[in-house]
Amino acid sequence: MDNTVAATAPQTAMPEVAAARRGPESKLRYPIDPPPSDGTLVEIAPGLLWARVPMPMSLDHINCYLLRDTYEGRDGWAVVDTGLGIPRTQEVWEKIFGETLAGQPMTRLICTHCHYDHAGAARWMQERFDVPLLMTFGEFMMLRGLMGPPPDPLPELHRLFYERAGVTDEQLDEMVGAMRKDPFMPQAPFNYRRLRKGQVLTIGEREWRVIVGEGHSPEHACLYNARDGLLIAGDQLLPRITSNVMVSPIEPEGNPLEVWLKSTLRLAELPEDTLVLPSHQGVFFGVRERAHEVVAHHAQQFDQLRAHLATVPGASACELMRVLFPRLRSPVDHLMALGETIAHLNQLLAAGDLQRMRCAGKIDIYALARQEGKTT
Incomplete structure (x- = not known):
């Protein structure tokens, strides 16, 4: 996550989470x-x-x-x-x-x-x-x-959302507390x-x-x-980072990655000589290449989740967050990384690649879906 905040506002981060960088072979022109x-x-x-x-x-x-x-x-x-x-x-x-x-x-x-x-x-x-x-x-x-900041106390359904993802009370208090200190509302x-x-x-x-x-x-x-x-x-469409796509307690079963990927591929239909004026970093040529890079990045994240779940009987969203985002630096980074991880999991659930079970009636556990008599 590359959008943590400088020392002037140490508890705040922006929604543009830098999850995917261009590969060294990228041919974008500035x-x-x-x-x-x-x-x-x-x-x-x-x-x-x-x-x-x-x-x-x-x-x-x-x-x-x-x-x-x-x-x-x-x-x-x-x-x-x-x-x-x-x-x-x-x-x-x-x-x-x-x-x-x-x-x-x-x-x-x-x-x-x-x-x-x-x-x-x-x-x-x-x-x-x-x-x-x-x-x-x-x-x-x-x-x-x-x-305005998140309400205090946090609504019970919102707390349950994070509880089911495997977030501890202490972690949730840190994440929500950081949002309540946000100086830029x-x-x-x-x-x-x-x-x-x-x-x-x-x-x-x-x-x-x-x-x-x-x-x-x-x-x-x-x-x-x-x-x-x-x-x-x-x-x-940003040239060196990709925007955060997350699920939140507002729409816990949402599938924002499905529409994000469709939106990105629509931009790939524009003429190759289109000059892209993004909100961050440089103005660039390479609209089709960059759109396909972003889609490929998310495909790689799907593969990472599948590969990890092939080695374990199941894992919570918090555990899987560490697979996709191993170097988090602040409570707000954790909040956004968790939301993006759940977005990937919801897409894999919708595709039939995963199954979700409630562990001890509290935490959601994700596992590879059973296929043709095989069990995970």
């Missing part, structure tokens, strides 16, 4: 050097600018994009994603619109999804720049639902304008089709311009 995280802008194409907003954690930036726009009588710039809802983020946006762009206005704010590095400053930007917020329904509602935006799958947004001289992905978040919106071969990918 045609543009990134800007520093200080309000400097880099031109990607006419009317399309790249800004980096700093974050006080190991994943130390988010890429935000500015699109030349005329909207509701304003000539200025539409913004994609916000950064965290902290004073440093506000300082960067004040510099961009007050100095770098010499007072040109923001026209509208588009958030790819609900996670707080992408939408944490949305309410402040709505108020400060008097702009509408555009999101999909699922992301806006999840953003509002994620406001944003304020809820006031309202929004809905983005829908397949919708076409006219922004300046370009048309952008909304491509909706699932798995990392409910209805993640990517923006694709076919004429110029540009994909604002958010967290749906």
Whole structure:
């Protein structure tokens, strides 16, 4: 897990868990050097600018994009994603619109999804720049639902979810306690304008089709311009890491990996010369190669689980988490790694590869499924 937080916020991590790195043979190309995280802008194409907003954690930036726009009588710039809802983020946006762009206005704010590095400053930007917020329904509602720390005491069904995964009371208290100390919880935006799958947004001289992905978040919106071969990918496709895909107590029997893999393979259908504008790391060519790398990474994780379960009579989700993620560094890392492990297990259960049993009425034990008279 590569997204633990720097010393300024030692108990917090972002939802973009770095589980899969590119192999050394990867041929992704990075045609543009990134800007520093200080309000400097880099031109990607006419009317399309790249800004980096700093974050006080190991994943130390988010890429935000500015699109030349005329909207509701304003000539200025539409913004994609916000950064965290902290004073440093506000300082960067004040510099961009007050100095770098010499007072040109923001026209509208588009958030790819609900996670707080992408939408944490949305309410402040709505108020400060008097702009509408555009999101999909699922992301806006999840953003509002994620406001605030976990309740205390934790709901019994949530506690049972972790108990059945093999989490001890002490471990759960550490994980939930870390989330309650999270310093980056944003304020809820006031309202929004809905983005829908397949919708076409006219922004300046370009048309952008909304491509909706699932798995990392409910209805993640990517923006694709076919004429110029540009994909604002958010967290749906990152060049060196892959986003966390997890099961939580909110939907314990969910299968987010199934829809995540389908969403990723849809991006692999885009033209090979598409320039991918991700939310983290560099702008790159290689959309098809990277999409297939991500799918292959998860296939490898499925194989790791099957191989381990072939050597033992059964194991809990916590035990299997250590197979996939042997080097965890914080309680929040444990929380996210456990959720991603259960996502893999739920997919294998749905495929009929595993069976799940309740041990002593308390902990779920996973084993290879019986096949053709063989037992595990």
